[in-house]
Amino acid sequence: WNFPLILLCWKIGPSVAAGCTTVVKLDEHTPLTGLYVGKLIQEAGFPPGVVNILSGDGPHCGASIVKHPDVNKIAFTGSTQVGKIIGAEAAKMVKRTTLELGGKSPNIVFADCDLDTTVEMSHFALFFNQGQCCCAGSRTYVEEKIYDEFVQRSVERAKQRKVGDPFDDSTEQGPQISHEQMDKILDLIESGKRGGAKLLVGGERAGDKGFFVQPTVFSDVHDSHQIAREEIFGPVMQILKFKTTDEVIERANDTDYGLAASIFTKDLDKAVVVSNGLRAGSVWVNTYDNFDPVAPFGGFKQSGLGREKSEYSLDSYTETKCVTIKISQRNS
Template sequence: MSALDTAWNFPHSVHTGSVPLLIDGTWSTSASGQTTPTYDPGTGDVIAQVTTAGPREAELAVAAARRAFDDQRWTRLSSAARGAILWRAAELMREQADELAAWESRNMGIPVPQARAMVDEAANQFQYYAGWTDKIHGHTVDVGPAERRVQGYTLREPVGVVAMIVPWNAPLISASKKLAPALAAGCTCVLKPAEETPLTALWLGQILHRAGVPDGVVNVITGPGDTVGATLAEHPDVDVVAFTGSTEVGRSIVHAATGNLKKLQLELGGKSPVIVMGDADLTRAIPGVAGAVFWNTGQVCAAGTRLFVHESVYDEVVAGVAAHGRRLRVGYGTEADVDLGPLISGKQLNRVSDYVASGQAQGARLVTGGRRIGTDGYFFEPTVLADVDQSMRVMREEIFGPVLGVMPFSTVDEAVELANDSSFGLAASVWTADGSVGHAVARRIRAGRVGINVHRAGGVYLPAGGYRQSGWGRENGERALDSYLEVKSVVSTLA
């Protein structure tokens, strides 16, 4: 066991004291000595005390990542060796999957079987990008006539230090979707998990160290976004900021990054449309629509929260989705047969409740749900609001809860117009028995991912990202590497 593992071993030490930071291969506390409580959203109880980093710790983490990059601590290894380390990290994640899932469930509230699937998907990220470490190539070209021939070639090189700021709704996946491609590209990293859900991100730091990632290549610091996150976004030694979160915070990162013109990879808010045509197979569409909005208690950037249904099947679809929502079992993540867990916090519970009340005040019809469940934890009923219109806040703003707004349409053109009437463009889906209609509509929708008779699929293999205010750049697939690479041209005469 390494010195790092001896100093602190997750998850055992989470019970015995404050959870430390990982900086330059060492577990450490902050200069302030302060800690932040981490809560179980299913009970409201404190489950850990996590070290509260400040600007000083952010500076130390960036300095460690810069040293590691400049001395080629990671890139001096062969591409095959780096790929093997990423593959080993995935193996360690799978070996510890049950424990990781249990802590992911306890920290964010999602039912354990779904948390287990999240661990698998996070491990897939490292396995997939392990295969890319030896496939990042440039190309060659000859230019000009024979007597003045110039030979050129391109190199794809790591950008440098990447600051990664990830959200609370899918902590392990969000961290892995940034770490895996950045490491495959040869970058060094500072990861800041959300204040609400830091535990599995810190555990992932330990896993990467055990897999063989050198000291300083991956640093994990926890703390508030307005201090730690802001320091990272502004820091002159950070070359890329990779952020997943709200559009509002994304805008602040854009402004902060102007100092040294950092590269940015931003996956921001969504208000994803779902279109159900009159010919759709409703036995598939209704549960598909419900899953698109209610999965993970609606705490998904790409959740299908705006439903447009052809008038010929409108009443049937509204009733069907509402009935499906009522059948979903909401409960604590370790209970048997639970479909949905709690919202992440009391703050989020109040936010979701306020949106439902706002929709009703503006004239929406509450078909089902709309209320808190119990008094312990932050559970909320799956909610369907019918007869909405595009002017309502529930149809224009990201709620991040299990709330669906539904309205009818008459023609395909009207459906597309409604779907595109948004400042967001992260995801969408269309449900139809006519494949040609499905593909035609997919081409017309302004979104980074469109499903036909499915809302969420593709995993690590297909790029995901947003149009308009849903972000810049792409995660997943080969395209994710672009955010962490620079292209250099080298030219020479042949004479």
């Protein structure tokens, strides 16, 4: 539901390009985007039945698609918890799956970075789309030499973030998707405070109407804290301190997830070494959320299976067949 248009395109595109008919089950929180895309598909002249769009909930509508014997392949974007259920159900019929699931992506900031750019990009990496992004840079590791300054600047940037009406062009942050999601975020903020992390700004509901959460920044976060291990999916920045390159690679990989990561440094040799050591499907250097249709996207570990976008996305919608023909042989 967090990117209902682009994620729909990532799935319909390779499926249709590979010659498959497609059934799409929209998220119940955001059905209107997909229904409008269905209207555009009709206007574009697609033959009836090539793309079929359904609205409904997961336990009934979605589960029926996964279990249907005539559906040969499942593509899902959502939580790791639901992805495991879908993967297990699909495995009963040996169906192919691509699963784009959760993340707890490390954003690694070295002391030799361009600090002005890095503070802004790190803010974007976490707070973009109200923090409702599977590949959000939600564990910000900062080298100790610049830790205090980075924290100070990040707090000031969070204080400047405008929360309000998403239809106002000057608004930077709108509401969370639902009351349930807002409550989950606030509960995790409370766990951060109980665990000993230092709350520097935010930490509360914004106003008493709508599902708004204040931009929140924690410092003095440890890898064992719940907020550093669970996907929050909200505007909650966690800033951790590191000393050495080997240390930060090991700590960044100490997670069940492996969707994305980022590195900020002026030393490209260092960036290559660190990116090779990170167990993540996408690694951005001196940028974040920089997507291109030709670049594959997908996760390691519990962040999913398979790849979307690029030519790799076609693999799971095609079958490899070998035909061997014996021909009669004649002497020359």
